[in-house]
Amino acid sequence: MSATKQFCSFFLEGHTFGVEVTRVQEVLRFQPMTPVPLAPEVVEGLINLRGQIVTAIDLRRRLALPPRPKGASPMNVVVRTDDGSVSLLVDEIGDVMEVAEDTFEEPPETLKGAARELIPGAFKLDRRLLLVLDTDRVISGIGVAAGTPGDG
Amino acid sequence: MAKGRLGTVDGLIRETVSDIEKLRDATLSFQDATIVVLRADDRSFGLVVADVNETTEIVVKPLGKQLKGIPVFAGATVMGDGKVALILDVLGLAQEASVVSAVGGERHVSGRTSAAQAAEEELDTLLILGVGETQRVAIPIGMVARLEEVPRRALETAGEHEVIQYRDSILPLLRLSRLLGAGGMGEEPENLQLVVYNDDGREVGIVVDRILDIVEDRVVVEKPSDRPGLLGSAVIQGRITDLLDIRRIVRDVQGGTPELSERTA
Numbered sequence: 001m002s003a004t005k006q007f008c009s010f011f012l013e014g015h016t017f018g019v020e021v022t023r024v025q026e027v028l029r030f031q032p033m034t035p036v037p038l039a040p041e042v043v044e045g046l047i048n049l050r051g052q053i054v055t056a057i058d059l060r061r062r063l064a065l066p067p068r069p070k071g072a073s074p075m076n077v078v079v080r081t082d083d084g085s086v087s088l089l090v091d092e093i094g095d096v097m098e099v100a101e102d103t104f105e106e107p108p109e110t111l112k113g114a115a116r117e118l119i120p121g122a123f124k125l126d127r128r129l130l131l132v133l134d135t136d137r138v139i140s141g142i143g144v145a146a147g148t149p150g151d152g
Numbered sequence: 153m154a155k156g157r158l159g160t161v162d163g164l165i166r167e168t169v170s171d172i173e174k175l176r177d178a179t180l181s182f183q184d185a186t187i188v189v190l191r192a193d194d195r196s197f198g199l200v201v202a203d204v205n206e207t208t209e210i211v212v213k214p215l216g217k218q219l220k221g222i223p224v225f226a227g228a229t230v231m232g233d234g235k236v237a238l239i240l241d242v243l244g245l246a247q248e249a250s251v252v253s254a255v256g257g258e259r260h261v262s263g264r265t266s267a268a269q270a271a272e273e274e275l276d277t278l279l280i281l282g283v284g285e286t287q288r289v290a291i292p293i294g295m296v297a298r299l300e301e302v303p304r305r306a307l308e309t310a311g312e313h314e315v316i317q318y319r320d321s322i323l324p325l326l327r328l329s330r331l332l333g334a335g336g337m338g339e340e341p342e343n344l345q346l347v348v349y350n351d352d353g354r355e356v357g358i359v360v361d362r363i364l365d366i367v368e369d370r371v372v373v374e375k376p377s378d379r380p381g382l383l384g385s386a387v388i389q390g391r392i393t394d395l396l397d398i399r400r401i402v403r404d405v406q407g408g409t410p411e412l413s414e415r416t417a
Binding site: 053 | 217218219222225229235237
């Protein structure tokens with residue numbers, strides 16, 4: 001049996017995404033956010049995580065996906081970075097999935113533009129694909145200079 | 153208007169009504185204004201706000217990499233109710249609003265700060281402290297983070313060192329009178345005067361007998377000192393004042409001090 005990897009999965013616009021479990025600090029339900037005026041558009045706001053102030057990124061915007069339906073409460077996938085923790089806002093949190101490394105493949109042709117740069121590939125699951133998120137790229141591409149999704 | 157866009161008549165009406173409401177709200181907001189008067193770079197300006205809630209002590213936490221570059225924010229904090237609040241950077245705000253000239257830009261003659269003037273005329277800004285009965289010592293203000301008054305009963309000991317709990321961490325204390333070999337003031341007062349000094353990110357609290365003044369004066373060292381901890385004496389504001397080699401004093405003591413000022417995680 002080939003080597004396996006574990007991914008924390010979550011859903012966005014019907015797609016299943018995964019982040020390596022080692023990068024995930026915690027996942028939690030919707031947290032009230034303080035918006036930050038003048039921040040890059042992908043920054044939805046700041047959340048209070050037991051006294052730690054964490055920046056929340058709207059992953060839909062970051063991946064150039066359509067906006068959340070009105071009234072939807074996003075969940076938080078908090079990832080560790082060099083500069084502290086960052087929360088990725090997602091539709092729903094999924095299970096931890098164990099995948100065989102040899103089932104990794106190139107991202108599908110249908111994936112274009114911004115999303116393609118942030119998704120290095122996918123693992124084949126039962127009836128769908130687990131799209132792998134390049135966490136570092138997702139976060140490093142945000143800055144006051146860069147601003148818009150799809151930069152960097 | 154929305155030429156070539158498919159939509160219901162209903163939707164169009166709803167959009168128009170919402171635009172009108174937004175316009176109305178925008179104009180109404182100027183009828184009753186609450187203004188907070190701020191000062192940046194020697195200029196005063198008024199900040200129009202919706203409401204003033206309260207004055208409170210907070211702990212400033214830095215913003216993440218994605219937000220650090222925004223000039224109007226200095227950080228964020230968690231309020232008593234658990235909500236996150238942004239902290240405004242008054243100078244950044246003033247610069248963004250063009251109330252003061254931007255960093256590196258031309259300074260208008262009238263906008264000169266006293267610090268700039270002091271630098272030009274080669275004046276130093278010094279914190280004058282009283283030690284023992286009559287001794288006066290001076291520290292450059294640039295090294296001072298904060299001045300605090302703490303009740304004597306807040307003092308605790310860690311090992312052989314005196315410390316206090318201060319802002320989320322442990323602040324080691326140094327007694328200046330002891331360091332300089334000056335006698336104490338006799339009866340110890342209820343409250344202690346602390347000069348919080350920042351040495352490369354680590355903070356130390358220097359216990360002094362009296363905080364006398366902050367002055368701008370040209371410092372000419374009259375009499376270089378061979379006593380450790382002193383750079384020399386000078387006449388400041390007409391009085392003989394010892395200039396402290398504060399960096400050396402703190403480092404010498406800290407050499408033996410365990411990592412007391414590390415934040416409690």
